[in-house]
Amino acid sequence: MLAYVLKRLLSGAITVWFIATATFFTMHVVPGNPLSAEKAVSPEIRRNLQARYGLDQPLFKQYVLYIGNMLRGDFGISYTQQNRRVNDIIRDHFPVSALLGVLALCIATAGAVFWGALSAQFRDRWPDTLIMVAVIFGISVPGFVVAAMAQWALLKLNHALGFTLLPIAGWGGFQHMLVPALVLGLGVGAYMTRLMRSSMLEVAGADYLRTARAKGLGAWRIFFRHQLRNALLPVITVLGPAIAAITTGGFVVELIFAIPGLGRYFVQAVQELDYTVIMGTTVFYGAFLVLMVLAVDILYGLIDPRIRLR
Amino acid sequence: MSEPSTAIAPELLQPAPPRPELESSAHPGRTYWQQVARRLARNPRAIVALSAIVLLLLAVAIGPWLYRVDPARLGLGTAAQGPSRAQAALLVRDSGEWRLAPAPSDETPRAANALAAPARVSVDSANTERVRLYWQAVPGATRYHVYRNTHAPRTRSDLGLPIGNTTARGQVYYEDRLLLRPREYFYSVVASDGVDEAGAVATLSVTPQLAIGWLEAQLQGLVPASAEPSQWREEKVLLPGHPLGTDYLGRDLLARLWYGGRTSLFIGVTAALLYVALGALYGAVAGFVGGWVDDAMMRFADFVVALPFLLFMVLLRIAFGIGPGESGVLPLVVALLLMSWPASARLVRGQVLQLREEAYVQVARLAGGSSFYIIVRHMLPNVLAVILVALTFAIPQAIFTEAFLSFIGMGVTPPTPSWGSMSNDGIRNLLVHPAELMWPAACISVSVLAFNVLGDALRDALDVNVQERL
Numbered sequence: 001m002l003a004y005v006l007k008r009l010l011s012g013a014i015t016v017w018f019i020a021t022a023t024f025f026t027m028h029v030v031p032g033n034p035l036s037a038e039k040a041v042s043p044e045i046r047r048n049l050q051a052r053y054g055l056d057q058p059l060f061k062q063y064v065l066y067i068g069n070m071l072r073g074d075f076g077i078s079y080t081q082q083n084r085r086v087n088d089i090i091r092d093h094f095p096v097s098a099l100l101g102v103l104a105l106c107i108a109t110a111g112a113v114f115w116g117a118l119s120a121q122f123r124d125r126w127p128d129t130l131i132m133v134a135v136i137f138g139i140s141v142p143g144f145v146v147a148a149m150a151q152w153a154l155l156k157l158n159h160a161l162g163f164t165l166l167p168i169a170g171w172g173g174f175q176h177m178l179v180p181a182l183v184l185g186l187g188v189g190a191y192m193t194r195l196m197r198s199s200m201l202e203v204a205g206a207d208y209l210r211t212a213r214a215k216g217l218g219a220w221r222i223f224f225r226h227q228l229r230n231a232l233l234p235v236i237t238v239l240g241p242a243i244a245a246i247t248t249g250g251f252v253v254e255l256i257f258a259i260p261g262l263g264r265y266f267v268q269a270v271q272e273l274d275y276t277v278i279m280g281t282t283v284f285y286g287a288f289l290v291l292m293v294l295a296v297d298i299l300y301g302l303i304d305p306r307i308r309l310r
Numbered sequence: 311m312s313e314p315s316t317a318i319a320p321e322l323l324q325p326a327p328p329r330p331e332l333e334s335s336a337h338p339g340r341t342y343w344q345q346v347a348r349r350l351a352r353n354p355r356a357i358v359a360l361s362a363i364v365l366l367l368l369a370v371a372i373g374p375w376l377y378r379v380d381p382a383r384l385g386l387g388t389a390a391q392g393p394s395r396a397q398a399a400l401l402v403r404d405s406g407e408w409r410l411a412p413a414p415s416d417e418t419p420r421a422a423n424a425l426a427a428p429a430r431v432s433v434d435s436a437n438t439e440r441v442r443l444y445w446q447a448v449p450g451a452t453r454y455h456v457y458r459n460t461h462a463p464r465t466r467s468d469l470g471l472p473i474g475n476t477t478a479r480g481q482v483y484y485e486d487r488l489l490l491r492p493r494e495y496f497y498s499v500v501a502s503d504g505v506d507e508a509g510a511v512a513t514l515s516v517t518p519q520l521a522i523g524w525l526e527a528q529l530q531g532l533v534p535a536s537a538e539p540s541q542w543r544e545e546k547v548l549l550p551g552h553p554l555g556t557d558y559l560g561r562d563l564l565a566r567l568w569y570g571g572r573t574s575l576f577i578g579v580t581a582a583l584l585y586v587a588l589g590a591l592y593g594a595v596a597g598f599v600g601g602w603v604d605d606a607m608m609r610f611a612d613f614v615v616a617l618p619f620l621l622f623m624v625l626l627r628i629a630f631g632i633g634p635g636e637s638g639v640l641p642l643v644v645a646l647l648l649m650s651w652p653a654s655a656r657l658v659r660g661q662v663l664q665l666r667e668e669a670y671v672q673v674a675r676l677a678g679g680s681s682f683y684i685i686v687r688h689m690l691p692n693v694l695a696v697i698l699v700a701l702t703f704a705i706p707q708a709i710f711t712e713a714f715l716s717f718i719g720m721g722v723t724p725p726t727p728s729w730g731s732m733s734n735d736g737i738r739n740l741l742v743h744p745a746e747l748m749w750p751a752a753c754i755s756v757s758v759l760a761f762n763v764l765g766d767a768l769r770d771a772l773d774v775n776v777q778e779r780l
Contacts, residue, residue, distance in 0.1 A: 015616045022617060029629040140759035142710060144717050145751040148737050152744055248620040252717065256737065267718045270624050278628070282621045289618055 005298055012294045019286035020070050023279050024063055030275075075280030080272045086280035089265055094284075096171065097254065097261035101246045103181040108189035108242065112235065116196025117228060123201065131193065138190025143249045147183045147256040154179060169258040180257045184249050188242045192235055199231040206230070236300055240293035247285060346695075349771040356767030362760040366753075370571035379550065381569045381727055385530065385560030388552070390743040396551035400521035402439040403539050412480030413447045420450030422506035428454065428499045431514045434483070437521035438490040443497055444483035445512065451501035453477075456484045459496045463513060469498040492520040522549060557732070557746050558739050567749055570727035575757065577639060577712045577728070581646035582704035588647060589654030590697050596655070597662030598685070608659065611652040620714060622649055627720050637726040642715065646708055654700045661693050695772040702765035706758040713754050729754045 050056050057065070069076065075086035119131040154168045166175050203209065204227065212222045251263035258264075262281065269277035350356045388394075426448050434442035443456070457463075459470025473486055486497075494517045501508045527533040532547045554563040596607040623645050630641035665671055671688050679687070709729075715721035716730025717737075724731070729750040736747030 015613060018613045019617055022622070023625065026622070026625045026629045030631065136759060136762065137755075140706070140762055141755045142713050142717075142733075142751070142758075144714070144733065144737070145747070145755065148733075148740055148747055148751070152740055155741060244618070248618070248714075251620075252714070255718070266621070270628070271719050273628065278625065282618060282625060285621055286616070286618045290616060 001301065004301055008294055008297060012290045015290050016283075016287045017067075019290070020067060020283050021063075023282050023286075024066050027275060027279055028059065070283060075284070076276040078269075078274055078277050080269070080274045080277075086276050089277060090262060090280065090284055093260055093262040093265050096259060097247070097250050097263055100177060100181055100184065100254070100259065100261060101243070101250055103177055104184035104188070104246050104250075105239075105243065106185075107181055108185035108192060108246070109235070109239075111185065111189045112192030112196050113228075113232070116193045116235075117200055117231070119193070119197045120200030120204065120231075128197075132197075135190045135193050138186050139194075141187075143183070143187055144252040144256065146186055147180070147253050150179055150183050151256060169256075171259045176257075176259075180253050180259060184246055184253045187249060188245050191245075192238060192242065195238060196231065196235050199234045200227065203227050203231045233300075233304055236296065236303065239299075240289075240296040243292045243296075244289050247289065346771045350767060353767045353771065355763050356771070359760040359763035359767065362756060363764065366571065366757055366760070367575065370568055370575055373568035374565070374572075377564060377568065379562045379565040381561060381565040382725055383530065383561060385556060385562075388549075388556050389560040390556060390558050390739055390746065391552065391560075392555045392743075392745065394552050394555070397520060397549055398546045399549045400437050400439075400519055401527060401533070401542070401545060401547050402437060402521045402523055404524050408434075408440075408442055408483070408485040410444060410481075410483045412478065413482045414480060415447035415451075416449040418450060419452075420503060422503045422508050425451050425501040425503065425508035425510065427508070427510035427512040428482075428501055429512070431497070431499055431512045433514070433516055436516050437519040438492055439487065439521045439523050441486040441490060441495070441497070441516055441518055442483065443486070443499070443514070443516075445499055447480070447482050448501040448508075450503065451508070452479065452504040453502045454482070454484070455500045455502055455507055456486070457498040457500070458486065458488075459498070460493070462496050462515070463498060463511070466509065466511065469500075469511065470496070475502070490518050492518055520549070522547060554749055555743075555745055557735055558743075563746065563749055566727040566732060567729075567753060570729045570732050570750060571753060573637070573639060573722055573726060573728035574709055574712055574730065574754070577642055577646075578705050578709035578757075581643045581650070581708040581712075582701060584643065585647045585650040585708075586654045586697060586701045586704050589651035589656075589700075590658045590693070592651060593655035593658030593660075594662050594685075594689070594693065597659040597666070598681070598689070600663075600666075604659070608656070611655050614649070615652045617649070619649055620711070623711060623715060624718075624720050627715065632723055636723065638722045639726070642712060642721060646711060650704070650707070654697065654704070657696055657700055658693055661696050662689060665689055665692055699765060699769045699772060702761055702768050706761040706765075709754060709758055709761075 055062065073087065075090070078084045078086060078089060081089070115131050115135075119128045122128045151168050154166060158164050158166075158168065166179055170176055209222065209226055212226050217226075247263070250261060251267050253259070254261040254264040255267055265277065266281045268274075269281065350360075428445040428448050428451075431443060431445040434444060436442070445454075448454075453476055455475045456473055457469035457471060458473045459468070463469050471488075473488055474484065476482070476484060484499075494515055496513055496515055498511050498513045500511050522530075522532070524533070524539055527547055528535050528537070532549070533542065550562075552562050552564070554567070557563055557566065592607065592611070596604045626645035626648060627638075627641055630644065632638045632641060665688065668688075671684060674684050674688060712721055712728060713730035713733065716728050717734045719734065721730050722728045732750035733747055733754070736743075736750065739746050
């Protein structure tokens with residue numbers, strides 16, 4: 001097990017290095033350099049900044065400097081937000097995104113297990129059809145449309161009730177998180193529901209279920225201990241991609257619901273062409289996703305020993 | 311325990327009667343693709359999805375020919391409106407400030423609550439370009455406040471929008487030019503002593519006639535640009551209708567939907583075709599060559615997969631840059647191509663590796679078949695099914711990505727409509743004019759839905775296993 005984890009850690013580190021390198025060279029293709037923007041920076045500051053980032057040096061040296069800074073965890077200074085380091089932006093705003101993401105992931109997973117299992121139990125009958133129609137819609141409607149509709153519906157609901165049941169935007173308590181997390185979890189949850197359903201149906205035909213029934217075990221015990229637990233395995237494998245989908249889905253949801261998460265700052269940085277923030281956030285998110293996929297794989301290895309043997 | 315009978319009834323030894331229903335279901339002589347087509351045709355969902363796709367493609371292809379409205383034409387007088395039919399509008403000459411002779415009146419100061427309501431409030435002209443009101447001076451008043459409401463005021467505090475007040479002494483008229491619509495308004499005029507308003511109110515109902523200013527009419531091409539106002543005889547022009555309403559700049563939504571659909575579907579289909587083709591080629595080479603080449607190629611594909619997809623789409627989009635006057639469609643297609651090929655590469659490689667071990671491929675090789683022959687005769691037809699399914703799922707993926715990027719302002723550049731950028735525009739006005747978001751959003755959803763359903767049906771019909779991509 002240890003060898004497996006170490007091997008995965010090493011390949012994860014190489015992947016992060018590749019992401020950082022790709023980010024560096026992609027951004028280097030951008031015509032001009034960030035300091036040549038029309039923003040009025042005094043020559044002294046420009047020279048200092050150029051020396052700090054080595055922009056006066058050859059490409060390879062810049063690259064070495066950049067990787068060195070990354071290794072020390074220094075993502076640089078924002079070009080558009082005065083006096084803010086990219087590290088500060090990530091530290092201040094990532095927890096908000098993470099909280100929203102975790103909530104969304106919980107909603108998506110719990111919902112997917114419940115609806116997927118229900119759908120499989122009622123295979124080809126009306127509850128199954130209904131759930132699968134909902135799933136197809138969840139997959140096909142873009143996140144920003146769902147978010148906008150939810151906000152609009154919430155506004156109308158608050159209006160009709162005459163008081164604010166749930167706020168339509170902003171950040172604060174749990175009441176602010178509920179609707180954005182639901183919206184964020186919807187698309188991912190739809191995919192996972194479909195996966196859960198087919199996984200449940202696959203397990204339903206397994207020999208050990210027939211054995212369990214032949215032994216005379218109770219229906220509930222068979223369902224929970226034998227069918228559901230085994231059907232959960234494929235759902236766990238997609239947790240990695242699910243986290244990635246929720247992360248990028250968060251950009252839009254944070255934008256629409258005015259949530260001060262990292263995603264919103266990334267979109268803002270993109271619109272303002274704040275190079276350091278774009279690069280820093282990309283590498284940070286890349287490393288974060290690699291780490292998450294790694295964690296899911298290790299978790300999977302712990303749960304299913306067959307994986308480790310490969 | 312009784313002895314089993316060994317005697318067989320003679321009728322059981324007779325040949326079974328012919329059963330035509332069994333023979334017809336065996337499809338002798340039908341090729342694989344004919345069977346696939348039959349299976350697809352029997353699936354009602356596939357038929358519905360396929361018709362939806364054909365309809366959408368037809369609509370965006372011939373729509374702009376049938377409905378010739380410029381999607382970029384602004385209509386500042388008709389911004390963010392619901393559906394409307396073509397209607398005649400009064401052509402109004404543009405004029406300067408409206409002035410009437412001052413009405414001399416008794417101006418001995420009086421307390422505000424002693425002021426009477428203005429008498430004989432009348433309309434000079436009432437159209438959507440301007441509403442002109444005048445009234446009789448109130449003794450003691452130094453100024454008048456004018457309010458506008460969309461319903462008859464119920465109480466003194468229900469006069470509606472305070473649109474302005476008179477500025478000069480003896481001014482007993484007011485011209486309202488503020489966002490007028492052809493509907494009934496209730497104007498209230500209140501006298502004031504310069505500090506406080508009187509309690510007495512005179513209210514008048516006015517229904518402005520639909521009108522368009524001369525300059526705006528020329529800009530929109532309703533009146534030739536060379537025409538002279540003094541020589542123009544026609545009093546009215548026909549304003550174009552907007553079957554789906556207008557967006558926040560008064561542009562026709564239906565026209566923008568056609569052209570936006572062209573952009574979105576073009577990006578979706580072209581990018582998907584290109585990257586599935588590239589991925590398939592890459593995967594086929596890796597799988598066919600095998601060995602360390604395969605290892606290296608697939609390791610590289612793994613790295614590309616590990617790049618955060620949408621963030622890198624944004625990075626690439628910035629890196630390519632967009633010059634003035636460019637639509638930004640090409641950079642999007644190239645970025646999609648660069649980022650999305652590994653999925654189909656993996657798929658095809660897996661298939662090719664499996665096929666290499668198949669007996670008929672081995673036999674072909676033993677019989678002296680060249681690599682080219684094996685690829686064309688055996689590999690390609692067998693991989694085609696997988697590629698086709700991957701393609702059907704790649705198209706909605708690409709449409710989704712375009713919509714997302716345009717939504718955060720990193721897709722096509724503004725004058726070019728796309729369903730994603732239209733949604734981005736629509737979301738600003740969501741709370742007052744939801745239709746502006748609903749139409750492009752519905753188009754994205756329906757096309758993605760149709761391609762997804764078709765992909766599912768195709769997968770079942772071809773009976774191949776394609777790993778679902780989240």
